[in-house]
Amino acid sequence: SQPPxxxxxRPSEDKPSTNNPFPFRCPRTxxxxxxxxxxxxxxxxEIVRFTQKNGLKGxxxxxxxxxxxxxxxxxxxxSDPKKRTKDVLLVFLVTFSKDFQKYFRKLVRRHAERxxxxxxxxxxxxxxxxEQKLVQLTTEHLDYRKNYYFPSYQEGWKVMRIGKVSxxxxxxxxxxxxxxxxxxxxxxxxxxxxxxxxxxxxxxxDTLVNPLKxxxxxxxxxxxxxxxxxxxxxxxxxxxxxSLKKILAKGKILVGHSxxxxxxxxxxxxxxxxxxxxxxxxxxxxxxxxxxxxxxxxV
Numbered sequence: 001s002q003p004p005x006x007x008x009x010r011p012s013e014d015k016p017s018t019n020n021p022f023p024f025r026c027p028r029t030x031x032x033x034x035x036x037x038x039x040x041x042x043x044x045x046e047i048v049r050f051t052q053k054n055g056l057k058g059x060x061x062x063x064x065x066x067x068x069x070x071x072x073x074x075x076x077x078x079s080d081p082k083k084r085t086k087d088v089l090l091v092f093l094v095t096f097s098k099d100f101q102k103y104f105r106k107l108v109r110r111h112a113e114r115x116x117x118x119x120x121x122x123x124x125x126x127x128x129x130x131e132q133k134l135v136q137l138t139t140e141h142l143d144y145r146k147n148y149y150f151p152s153y154q155e156g157w158k159v160m161r162i163g164k165v166s167x168x169x170x171x172x173x174x175x176x177x178x179x180x181x182x183x184x185x186x187x188x189x190x191x192x193x194x195x196x197x198x199x200x201x202x203x204x205x206d207t208l209v210n211p212l213k214x215x216x217x218x219x220x221x222x223x224x225x226x227x228x229x230x231x232x233x234x235x236x237x238x239x240x241x242x243s244l245k246k247i248l249a250k251g252k253i254l255v256g257h258s259x260x261x262x263x264x265x266x267x268x269x270x271x272x273x274x275x276x277x278x279x280x281x282x283x284x285x286x287x288x289x290x291x292x293x294x295x296x297x298x299v
Contacts, residue, residue: 148260
């Protein structure tokens, strides 16, 4: 007789499976799956949604392809990851390559760090710096996970860990960053200037960056940077990433407006941030509404 399938249960049921969650055709995926198995279901749901948003595919295709192939009863008709069991989510995620597995584990660690921060704040609320409370407000925003789960599995990205929670919670050191971006012929944006100042307005970094590809629009009226300004510039994105790692050492807080856009173009994954587009609430507007930096400066 055939062993029971993970898909025998109704999609809405979320009872732990008594079966081996990895009765897989490919034994090499088991160790990687076991590393994800300790994660909470809500984290796995977020990861599966991330694969959907970015069109990522494992050995059995994307999420809906996987369901259509393996669930003979419901197929892909019930595609909301939240309505699937944890075991089904796990079996899908282990179909991805080793590089993706590393990235998925990073998302699990990020969630664990966030939970540790929440627990610390609850237990030692009197010791939390005002700056850290703004970091927390940023992470609690409804759009945080959507915009700050970066595709750092891609080539050229750098990931910076925040270190010990107890140390970072008591730190109030802040740095503000702003980047100027140009439009390239391949349709992407590239950073051409980066400026970083500390909370005393002392300049820590202010440099032009060579985009290293053909520029279609310098957007000089916005960036203040022209083709002539970049002649002879040797500083690259890699150089900027190295500088940021040094500047942000010891858990410093990075501040910016819609900061995820700067971090995305910098290919720099950092979670200890204050996004000024997220920390203010506006009367008579949806909770996801954000004001422009220009509007905030007039308040």
